Amino acid sequence: MKKLAEKAAEKVRHASNVLVVSHIDADGISSASLASLVLDSIGMPHEVVFTKKLDEVFANGLRARKPEFVWFTDLGSGSTDLLGGLEGIITDHHRPLEPAAKPAIGKKRTLFDYDEKHDDSFLQVNPHMIGRDGGTDISGAGCAYLVARTLDPEMRRFANIAIVGAVGDMQDREGAGLTGTNREILVDGENFGVVEIEHDLNLFGRETRPLYKLLQYASDLNIEGITDNYEGSMDFFMGLGINLKKGENWRTWSDLKKSEKKIAIGALSELVSPELFTGEVYTFPMEKKGTELHEAKEFSTLLNSCGRYDAPELGLKVCKGDRDEALDLALGLRKGHRKNLVDSLKIMESIGITQLEHIQFVHVGDMIRDTIVGTVAGMLFGSGRVDDRKPIFALAVADDGIKISGRGTKTLVDAGLDLSEVMRQATVKLGGAGGGHNIAAGATISPKDVDEFLSLANEIVGRQLS
């Protein structure tokens, strides 16, 4: 990855004007911010544009701008066939179009092997190129960070932004925190004093949610009398002698003393296994404690609140340091995002899941925004209220077709599931654009092809898992 990053950095150095193109989600915004920050620092004129997806229409629009050099971040690898006539670099972790380099048995794959096989109008810094899993090893932001760090070693002071991208993509979800190349970025962040790794309660909202809400809304925990029960949640802390308020203000988890945390974690462990609510938490000491920017998960949610509601530029400004107007507006959007997720989850559940032999699906029509249908499907899938022995496909009406989000589990992936391949094969057959990761992938297809898509997905998944 370092070698690829060096080559990419070299290409950037030789450009005179760069167009940064990125995805609208938290990782996409983090990626674009890292690119933009380093381009500022080396004095390179540039612009940043965001897109929901990289399809033919968008690629044509790009070509019409006649950019000299394009830096794709958090997208591009799955669409290199659409990029003819453009030149630049790709820092991405999605499954590449070309068969990815597999770790050669008994022989270390060299960069040379990779270069020989690929057209070099786009150099790709992508973990798949060295046989790693783009879903867990590193995010788009991490890949952009590697290039940024090569161009300017001082960029290490923004290592936290790369961590926000990885956490936004849920690369830390499967238990043991961030791993692989992400781990190296964490070490950079620690050494530079911009990231701290704590082993602590890791429920969402530890910085900004009032203590009782932290438990009340932790629906995955499913604790009788506490989950979805604000009185029970309040009683839990009060019964332990932990004050819920300090003066007029609700205290948050980040306000608690070490001794109070210990008591609360101990008591909670008697009700539910600690693995379910503790783990690595990544905090950023240079940001104010008790704010959205102080912890990776809340920071990434703030960015999603911008990108998924047509305002990725706000998130970009916040990542680049704006703590005034952009941050205020982003915080406003976050309130709406939270409510929207809660409402959408209820809608998806009330519509209900339809079972096919190897997959399950839910079509939400225009009741849920296409930009969050995947997040909602992931939340429902992870809630324990849906059978997770089959992958789930959530469909929603988008302005240019039907948006499909697929979500799986690590167990399914270990058994052979590859949702990016499902989306790829289906869109090759039906048209449209699709791709992603083995565990999470997406596509947009024509409304008339929905039934065929579902039967095709059912068939492909059946084959993958057989």
Ligand code: C5P
């Ligand atoms: O576009 P991008 O790669 O940035 O997004 C990754 C997507 O994969 C996110 O929506 C994330 O929630 C999802 N994901 C998941 N489970 C994982 C890893 C990623 O649902 N274990």
Ligand code: C5P
């Ligand atoms: O949109 P959704 O959250 O379902 O996306 C899941 C994963 O699939 C993300 O990593 C996203 O970037 C990717 N994806 C893609 N091409 C699409 C749609 C989604 O690569 N057309």
Ligand code: ZN
């Ligand atoms: Zn990503």
